[in-house]
Amino acid sequence: MDIMIIGYARVSSTGQDLDTQLAKLKAAEAEKVFSEKRSGLDEARPELAKALEFAREGDVFTVSKVDRLARSAAHLHQIVKDLDKKGVGFKVLDDAWLDTTTRTGKLVFGILASIAEFETALRKERQMEGIAKAKAKAEAKGEPWKTGRPVVLDHDLIKKLKAEGLSVRQVAKVAGCSPSAVQKVLAAAA
Secondary structure (H helix, E strand, O other): OOOOEEEEEEEOOOOOOOHHHHHHHHHOOOOEEEEEEOOOOOOOOHHHHHHHHHOOOOOEEEEOOHHHOOOOHHHHHHHHHHHHHOOOEEEEOOOOOOEOOOHHHHHHHHHHHHHHHHHHHHHHHHHHHHHHHHHHHHHHOOOOOOOOOOOOOOHHHHHHHHHOOOOHHHHHHHHOOOHHHHHHHHHHHO
C-alpha cells in the first residue's frame, strides 16, 4: 500500500496568498495538496471536504498550522477523530508535537481533545447560567421570558401592504413576520 502525504492550505481572504503554506507542504513532500481561499469560520469548505474524502488508510493529512484547518479545538478534534477512524495520521508542520503518527503526538492530541471537551462543557454551563439569570430578571420585572433575537417590524410597510389590499398572511410573508405580529401592528394602529 502506498502511503501518501496529503496537504491542505487555506487563507481567509483574497488579499492573502497561499505561497508560504504551499512551500512548507512541498518541503514536507506532500504529494497531493488541496488549497482554498475561504474563511476558517466557513463551514462549507469544498477543498477541505475533498482532501478529507481523498485520504486513505495509512496516509498522513498535513497542514502547516493548525489554525489553517479548524475553527475551534472541538472542530479540530472532530476532524482528527474522523481521520483516525479511516486510519489516517494527522500532522502539523509548525507544531511538531501535533503529530498523531507518533505515540507522543497521540498522547498530546488526546490531552488537547480532553481540554476541548472541558471547554465546551464550561461554555455550555455558563450559557445555561446566563439564561437562568435573564429569565429570573424578566420574571422579577413581571415580564414574559422570551428567547431569541427580537423581531424588528416595519410598521409602515405592514400598514401600507394592508392598505393595498393584501391579506394578513400575504403581508406577513412580505414583511418577514408572523400573521399574529401583523394583526398586533394593525390593531395598535387602529
